[in-house]
Amino acid sequence: MSSPRSRPRSSAAAPLDDEDLLSEILLRLPPLPSSLPRASLACKLWRRIVSDPRFLRRFREHHRRNPPLLGCFVQTLYTVHFEPTLEAPNRVRQTRFPFPIDTGGTVMILGCRHGLMLIFLWTRNQLLVWDPLTGDQHRLDIPPGFDKEETVINGAVLRAPEEANHFQVVLVGNSDIKLTQAVASVYSSETGVWSNLVSTLLPADDPHVPTMVYHDMCSVMVGNSLYWLLSGNWFGILEFNLDRQSLSVINVPVEIIDVGSCLLTVMQAEGGGLGFLFISENCIQLWKKKTDCDGVASWVLGRTVALDKLLSMNSEEARILGFAEDNNVVLLWAFIGDIFMLQFKSSQLKKLFESHHSFSWRRYYPFEGVYTAGIKS
Structure with missing residues (x-):
C-alpha cells in the first residue's frame, strides 16, 4: 500500500484547472474592490478569467443585491465630491468618481440606487441618470x-432584478393642474418612453399650503415599493407600488412638527417590511408597519436604541443623513463633527469619516455598488 506522501496530487488540483468550475468559485468572492485584483495575481489563468468582460458582468450581476457601501457623494452649495468609507485595501480613491457636470448650484441629487445616481437639472428641466x-x-x-x-419634484432610479442593462426612473410630485394631488410617471430605458400619469389625493388642512414630497430626503425602496416623506400642510409618507403602478399616502406613527429637523426616515423594518425611524428623547425609535388578519394596517413600536449608550450625544446633537438600503444601515451626523454608520442588526456604530462643516451646508448620498478596481472590462 502506498503512503499518503506518494499518492498523486493531480486529482486534488484538477478542479482549479477546470475554467468553468474555477469561474464559479471566483464568482463567489466577496464584492469588495480588492477581491478580483488580488485574485488576478494568483496566476495567468486566474487573471484571464477575472479580466474577461463576460465574467465581470456576471460578477457585478451576481452581487447586485449585496454590494458594499463604497462611500457617500457629498453635495455642498456649489460642488459635489465623493467621500470613501471603506478601509484599505478596499478604499476607493476620492477622485475616482468625479461628478459629471458643473453643479453651479443648479442641480439636485435625487438619490442613488443599484449603482446609479439620479440628478435633477433645474435650469434644463431634465433628469440625468x-x-x-x-x-x-x-x-x-x-x-x-x-x-x-x-x-418641487422628486424621484428614484432603479434596475429591475433581471434587467441589469436597463433602468427605470420613477418621478413623483404635485400635479400642475391641482396641487392637492400627487402624480407619478415611470420611465423605462428599454422602451424609452414615460408611462401615463397616476395620481392620488394628498391630505390637506389648509388649501393654501400644499403638501409636497420632501426634497432633502431620498426615496427608500422596501420590497417592490418606493417611499418618500411628505411635508408642508401634512406630514406623512408617499408610496409608489411598482407592481400595481399606483400611489397612496400613509400616516406616520408619531407626531411630526418639522421634517427639516432630519430626525426621521423611512427604512426597512427588522425582519422585512416598511419601517420608520424616529429620534426622540435621546433614543432612536424603530417602528414597523403591520397588517392584521382583517387587513387593517397599523404601526407597532419595536425596539429603541439609546443614543447616549452608543455615543456621547443626545437627540439635539444627532441628525439622520440617509439610509443605505442594501446594507440596511442609517448614516448619522453628530454635533462633534463626525459621520457614523449605525447597523441595527448588530447595534454597532462605526465612524466613517470626519466632517468639519455645518450640517445645514451639506447633503450626503450613500453610494453602494460593485466596483472591480484595476480590472478592465
Whole structure:
C-alpha cells in the first residue's frame, strides 16, 4: 500500500484547472474592490478569467443585491465630491468618481440606487441618470403634468432584478393642474418612453399650503415599493407600488412638527417590511408597519436604541443623513463633527469619516455598488 506522501496530487488540483468550475468559485468572492485584483495575481489563468468582460458582468450581476457601501457623494452649495468609507485595501480613491457636470448650484441629487445616481437639472428641466462605475450618462426630459413652479419634484432610479442593462426612473410630485394631488410617471430605458400619469389625493388642512414630497430626503425602496416623506400642510409618507403602478399616502406613527429637523426616515423594518425611524428623547425609535388578519394596517413600536449608550450625544446633537438600503444601515451626523454608520442588526456604530462643516451646508448620498478596481472590462 502506498503512503499518503506518494499518492498523486493531480486529482486534488484538477478542479482549479477546470475554467468553468474555477469561474464559479471566483464568482463567489466577496464584492469588495480588492477581491478580483488580488485574485488576478494568483496566476495567468486566474487573471484571464477575472479580466474577461463576460465574467465581470456576471460578477457585478451576481452581487447586485449585496454590494458594499463604497462611500457617500457629498453635495455642498456649489460642488459635489465623493467621500470613501471603506478601509484599505478596499478604499476607493476620492477622485475616482468625479461628478459629471458643473453643479453651479443648479442641480439636485435625487438619490442613488443599484449603482446609479439620479440628478435633477433645474435650469434644463431634465433628469440625468449617471453610472459612476462606468461613466455612462442618460438625459431625460421631464414629462408634462408636474408642477415645478410652486412645488418641487422628486424621484428614484432603479434596475429591475433581471434587467441589469436597463433602468427605470420613477418621478413623483404635485400635479400642475391641482396641487392637492400627487402624480407619478415611470420611465423605462428599454422602451424609452414615460408611462401615463397616476395620481392620488394628498391630505390637506389648509388649501393654501400644499403638501409636497420632501426634497432633502431620498426615496427608500422596501420590497417592490418606493417611499418618500411628505411635508408642508401634512406630514406623512408617499408610496409608489411598482407592481400595481399606483400611489397612496400613509400616516406616520408619531407626531411630526418639522421634517427639516432630519430626525426621521423611512427604512426597512427588522425582519422585512416598511419601517420608520424616529429620534426622540435621546433614543432612536424603530417602528414597523403591520397588517392584521382583517387587513387593517397599523404601526407597532419595536425596539429603541439609546443614543447616549452608543455615543456621547443626545437627540439635539444627532441628525439622520440617509439610509443605505442594501446594507440596511442609517448614516448619522453628530454635533462633534463626525459621520457614523449605525447597523441595527448588530447595534454597532462605526465612524466613517470626519466632517468639519455645518450640517445645514451639506447633503450626503450613500453610494453602494460593485466596483472591480484595476480590472478592465
